[in-house]
Every structure is written in structure tokens, then in C-alpha cells.
Amino acid sequence: MEREFVNIPMVVDIPYCFAAGSYLARFLIELRDNGKFFGIECPNCGRVQMPPRIVCAACHVRNGEWVEISHDGTLMGFSIVHLPLTDPTTGQPHKTPYTYGIVRLDGANSSIEHFIDVEPDIEKVWVGMRVRAVLRPQAERIGDLSDILHFAPIGEA
Numbered sequence: 001m002e003r004e005f006v007n008i009p010m011v012v013d014i015p016y017c018f019a020a021g022s023y024l025a026r027f028l029i030e031l032r033d034n035g036k037f038f039g040i041e042c043p044n045c046g047r048v049q050m051p052p053r054i055v056c057a058a059c060h061v062r063n064g065e066w067v068e069i070s071h072d073g074t075l076m077g078f079s080i081v082h083l084p085l086t087d088p089t090t091g092q093p094h095k096t097p098y099t100y101g102i103v104r105l106d107g108a109n110s111s112i113e114h115f116i117d118v119e120p121d122i123e124k125v126w127v128g129m130r131v132r133a134v135l136r137p138q139a140e141r142i143g144d145l146s147d148i149l150h151f152a153p154i155g156e157a
């Protein structure tokens with residue numbers, strides 16, 4: 001017997017909001033108001049987390065020193081996405097295909113995941129690609145990670 005797949009379409013609308021907390025709030029406010037990235041440095045191991053977290057993920061002590069982070073970084077990994085995943089900030093599905101990646105900004109020891117503005121073609125994107133953050137124009141920034149529109153290649157080796 002041939003297997004029949006039955007889909008049940010439904011629309012689920014769940015508006016949701018959570019408190020960013022003091023560290024992530026400072027990060028988002030600096031991004032929104034000044035277009036700058038800040039990480040937080042562990043006083044024990046020197047590891048810089050960006051986006052900032054209260055506690056060092058490596059040695060579990062309270063982070064303390066704020067450090068400005070470059071807009072330039074390195075693509076550490078990526079996916080060419082073919083599923084129309086829903087953007088949690090807009091509730092709208094992304095137009096596919098698109099490139100999504102893990103970026104380690106210069107001066108940080110942790111990474112951020114975001115859209116990569118390259119053609120979604122495995123021949124045109126690679127681990128190690130140098131990229132730069134492209135921000136929303138200042139007057140249009142809203143104080144969340146969508147203030148980073150994407151990361152774009154900068155052509156450095």
C-alpha cells in the first residue's frame with residue numbers, strides 16, 4: 001500500500017517578549033544608538049564573549065570588562081537554507097534559498113549567527129571567508145539583532 005501523507009495546515013500566532021537582561025540590553029543599546037559591538041571579558045581567562053553573557057562559559061566566573069569589538073570577522077561555518085524558516089522577530093518566513101552563518105568577530109572568542117549576504121551557492125561561500133557587519137541605518141534601528149542586516153564579504157584573504 002502506498003503511504004499517503006496528510007498535512008494539516010494551521011496558523012499559530014504567539015506574540016512573545018522577554019527581558020534582555022542588563023548585559024544583553026547594554027549590547028543592544030550600543031548597537032542601536034552608536035552602531036558599536038561590545039563584548040565582555042572574563043577576568044579569569046580573558047575570553048571575550050559577544051553577545052555578552054554575565055558568566056564566562058568556560059570558567060563560570062562573573063564577566064566584568066566591556067570591550068569594543070570589530071565589525072569585521074571570519075565565517076566559521078554556514079548553511080545554505082532551503083526551508084522557509086520563520087523569522088522570530090517578524091513572524092514571516094524567509095525567502096529561500098539563503099545563506100546563514102556563524103561569524104567570529106575580530107576581538108571576540110565566541111560567535112554570532114546571522115544572515116550572510118552571499119549568493120546561496122556552495123561554490124561562492126567558504127569557511128574562513130572574511131565578512132563585515134552591515135547595519136540598518138541608525139534612524140531605523142530598533143534595538144534587537146535585526147539591527148544587523150547581514151554580514152557581507154570584504155574580500156580579504
Ligand SMILES: [Zn+2]
Pocket residue numbers: 042043044045046047056057058059060061
Ligand atoms: Zn573565563
